[in-house]
Amino acid sequence: MCPPLWQLLRDQYGKHAWRLAVLFAGQDVILTQRDVMALTGLAESPARRLLKKWKSSFLVNEEKVGRSKHYLFGFYAALNPNGRMYEGHLGDKTKLHAATVRDAKERATAARRGTPAGAVAWKAANPRTRQAFLDALPQDADPVWRKLVEEGDELAMHAHLVAQEAEARSVPSTPAVLVEEAAVVQPAREVDPKDLAVMKARLGITVPG
Template sequence: MKLFSNSSGRDASGRTDLPSRLVEMATRSVGRSETVMELGLAWTVETRPYVSATRGLARWFGTTDKVVRETVGQNGSTSKYGFLWTKTRGVASPTAEEREQMVIRYSSNARTLDRSTSLKYFSPSPGQEGVGPLGDLALKEGKEKGSKSNAVKSARISERAQEALVKGLETLSELDEISTMGKGQTLLMLDPGLDIWAEVQGDEHRVAVPPLGRRSWHLAVLTGLNDVTLSVLDIEGLLGLSKRGVQVLLARMEKANPVLVQKVRQGRTFLYEIRFASVLRAGGDYWDDAYDRDNIRKARAAKDRAVQEVSARRGTGPGYIAYLLSTANPKRAEYLEANPLPADADPAWVALVQEGDELALYAHLRQQEAEAGPVPSSPEFLPTPVKTQVAEVATPGKPRPAQESSESAEVSPELLAEMRQRISARTYA
């Protein structure tokens, strides 16, 4: 089943208003570090509407299927922080008939926003002084209390952070497709599933470059992948992290790429130049080999194929029996209690069941199938043909031989049993 976007976010032609969705998602995540996982999944759903199922979402988001299941809500409800609406969590089963894919969508608050003028909330009004870059948003609050767009102001971020956020939202408002040309480059590099935003480190997932992590991706989204100069306090307000958390984040980014973060002094204050655009956009250090930036997804795709092979194997008779009797089955004890092995079972089979190795059980069953040979498509002919009597032509003056009575004919019990078996086989073939 396909993932789909909230119908309230579609224009008259039926297309999803992606830029407005991106702006809304970023706005709702300001100062809320706890929402980064839901934000990433929602971002994936909106930018990759063709992605489906738990493993597909995990692969494209750059995480595990366990994290996806823990992040989404229950059937027919929203997630913990309201970014995702779950139609169904899906059902995992060794048999194809019982499987059900996960279906989620971004839970938009568009019904409470004026979508056609959402960007003016984040820009200063002409002729108004002292209002600040979020002046229109503040004026809008007086008219529409409770609007979700108020998340920017309620975050209580500094003026410098507000300026960076406004510029970032303006950039997001222009991103309507992923591409390697023009503005689509920004959306391409903001894909949360790329290896540069991964949490893992080392060679396990064949990461092309030292990963920057989820917090760096969150900051890149809020700033629109623009070059910004911010203090630790500014980043605290934008991401909702503690001072120590921001320091750890900056240290990780600087270690991954010394060109990305530069510490500068401004009066008595230390600021940090974060050069997202210079490093990540076209011509930057991380833009080179952009087509290979999905190494995390490629590694997970290989694991997904292995899982799919296991599912296909379990869909066969021997594979399903091996799964039921193996330790991979969480209900193995219950199944063995309800279906105990016979007292005269083959000792080799009993040993395999006790060990619980699914592949060994499957190989044993397939070997037995090979030794038994294929099932014949049609019954074989009787090995002993039935003798037929040819009637002799009566000649004048010569008596005709008497026919032997059927009652006097003797048929062996073995032949009768074989004939019955043949009749039954043809009847139920």
């Protein structure tokens, strides 16, 4: 049984293209019309029509070498994942390609939901828990967030939470950071002795005479 990609090649381009691809192990090859006739057993007229069909479907590129014509068969380009025609040509129709795309999407989803913002967005978007999540929101909750939860768009909620995290900044690991920032923003100033005496009197602190 042919692998899916080779099966597609045969279905899309015909048995002769499939046989040539097998013969040359899926590698790009340059052939003349006479070569095609010899390898397929076709007469001149059918071989010419077949080459014309393959050219229109981009499997074959025609090149003139002097007075003769050479045909570049792009088997590697179409069949190999490293080939320039694989993506969007035959590769995107294979079960393997679909599984790869699905797997990458699942990994990205799992990685997103593994973050605090992703976990909250996932829970808020889940139809089973969304109503309970809405009921638990305080009356003065952010209206933008409430609307996002009502709509149940997990990706939009995640983006909103990530944006809020970026604006809020991370919590420093030590108070020393906040002390330094406070000193820069509001530098300490010397208090007038008279003002200090008044403040102490208000607090009931005896001011030494």
